[in-house]
Amino acid sequence: MKIVSVEPIGISIEKSEQIRKEFIELGHDFYCYMDRKEDEETLKERMHDADVVVISNIKLSSEVLKSSRKLKMLSVAFTGLDHIDLDYCTEHNIKVVNASGYATVGVAELAIGLMIDVCRHITLLDQDTRNGKTRNNFLGRQLRGKTIGIIGTGAIGLETAILLKAMGCNIIAWSRTEREEVKKLNIKYVSLKDLMKESDIISLHVPLNKETYHLINRDLLSLCKKDAILINTARGNVVDMEALAESLREGLLAGAGIDVFETEPPLAKNHPLINAPNCILTPHIAYATREAFDIRIDIVINNIKFWLNS
Incomplete structure (x- = not known):
């Protein structure tokens, strides 16, 4: 499986490399983009051949999701899911899991x-x-x-x-x-x-x-x-x-x-x-603490691992 994080979700390059090695040991590929881009064309490019996508609160429309023909799972590094076209995901059997409780x-x-x-x-x-x-x-x-x-x-x-x-x-x-x-x-x-x-x-x-x-x-x-x-x-x-x-x-x-x-x-x-x-x-910062981000990445990665093993 190819796992792509379309944004850094608060992790360092070192942490990204650690996660990549963990997934390689499990027989999967992992890549994390270290900048945040919200335009649909960039999202399409980053997601187009991914089986699993990690994302936080960037809007994912049906148009973007349609271009990701291999997509099977979204691991959302966020509590709410109102920024994602859940109807499209349901219709196309894309599993969506949030990071409940991290913040x-x-x-x-x-x-x-x-x-x-x-x-x-x-x-x-x-x-x-x-x-x-x-x-x-x-x-x-x-x-x-x-x-x-x-x-x-x-x-x-x-x-x-x-x-x-x-x-x-x-x-x-x-x-x-x-x-x-x-x-x-x-x-x-x-x-x-x-x-x-x-x-x-x-x-x-x-x-x-x-x-x-x-x-x-x-x-x-x-x-x-x-x-x-x-x-x-x-x-x-x-x-x-x-x-x-x-x-x-x-x-x-x-x-x-x-x-x-x-x-x-x-x-x-x-x-x-x-x-x-x-x-x-305040500019939507309630969730943004160091402690919450540490918890969040663990939840996001564990959600993917659980799904891969299920």
Whole structure:
């Protein structure tokens, strides 16, 4: 089998060579491209004779997949799969496996970091301090005692809830599937509307699919407390960005911390959130930690080895 990683997925040349040797010993070939190219023609060229392809969050359309006539498996170095044409893969018996769980802690920690940043205006006050200003009687808000609404109680949502409970927060949750391990933590499931009404901070942890596209829309945002904060480290299109920006401008929401967008950064200069008040933006980095990348490559390679042996 020919195994091709169309991008470096955070590994060094030395690590790539180590992996190549492991696969050669198993009777397979492995090659890793050490640069990231997202245009379809380059992807077609890199994938055209591969049996197995490793990829992270680069979009794979049916057009690209059609050109890979030998393709039998995709080992995705990412949690979400919404950037891949899964219908095409199903129709053509291409096995798709993700790297579930590799960034659970990293994403949960960044979600909480964004909460603290927005509550204490850390980024904004850093800029003011550098410009010679004082705090001008600014008062922030603590997390302890706040009601945090967790939308989506999968692995990342649960990890976020556990960390927040340790900080003295009251947690409520909404999810399409209610989990017993969540209930055992004395976390109460409520309706989505009640969560939006009751939460001081809302943190999103759902996958992107037909049911969750623009899940957080104008109607739901209108239910929030005026001092509520929205955090999104899930998928950009889970939130109607125009509606969120409008809510921030009109004072219907106190702030937001956003790590994910409709498309990967860089953002367009006219993106609605760029000039939205008290809105902290990060360029999709929640998953990007050294520890997570070490875990990720192990999962990706082990997924391939398991598939080869099955």
